[in-house]
Amino acid sequence: MTLKHILSICTALLLAPVLRAQTGTVQGRLTEGEPGQEQPIPFANVLVAGTTVGTTTDLDGNYQLTVEAGTHAVVFSFVGFGTDTVRNVVVRPGETTRLDHGMGSSAIDIDEFEVVQKVDRERETVLLMDRKETTALVQNIGAQELKKKGANDVADGVKKVVGLSVVGDRYLMVRGMGDRYNAAYLNGLPLPSPDPDAKV
16 A cells, blocks of 8 residues: 555545534424324425435434535425425534424315216116115116016016006006005106006
8 A cells, every 4th residue: 555545544534524524414303283283294205405315204204314514495295285395494513403394284175066967767776776765665667677677568567567467458456555555657757547447
């Protein structure tokens, strides 16, 4: 080893503590909520503006950064909270600067809106939901179900409804009920009885 190499190594060893003393630490806790009810914000981004120095908060919202001594701006950001910048953070060489910060949510108030969807009243699922919500005994059959059961006309479709029977290809009877309790509707309109003396 030459004298030049030895001198370079000694200089580096002597200057290392001096160079290290030119940095300081910024540490703190990132929270959200009202004072006294703060909750930590985990995994938020903490950056020193204008540098590549940054970190993320831990599960308790704590963070720690080692930065050059001087005055800096510290940027906090997290999804749903937006971005906050704290300016004029003074970092002294070899010292720790405490910077706790509370963020507010970036919620935006919007006007009321309404979603309107047209319901296909012939679908089997809609008819089943109607049947489920009613307090009376109701049997609905739609075009989709009639097609699935192989009905060619309304008379064939009525024969497919549970609890109904067609008597003499003319009368509609509900099993277990007298004719005065019967009411038949087609597309929401009442069907007249084919017999003036009986309500069938």
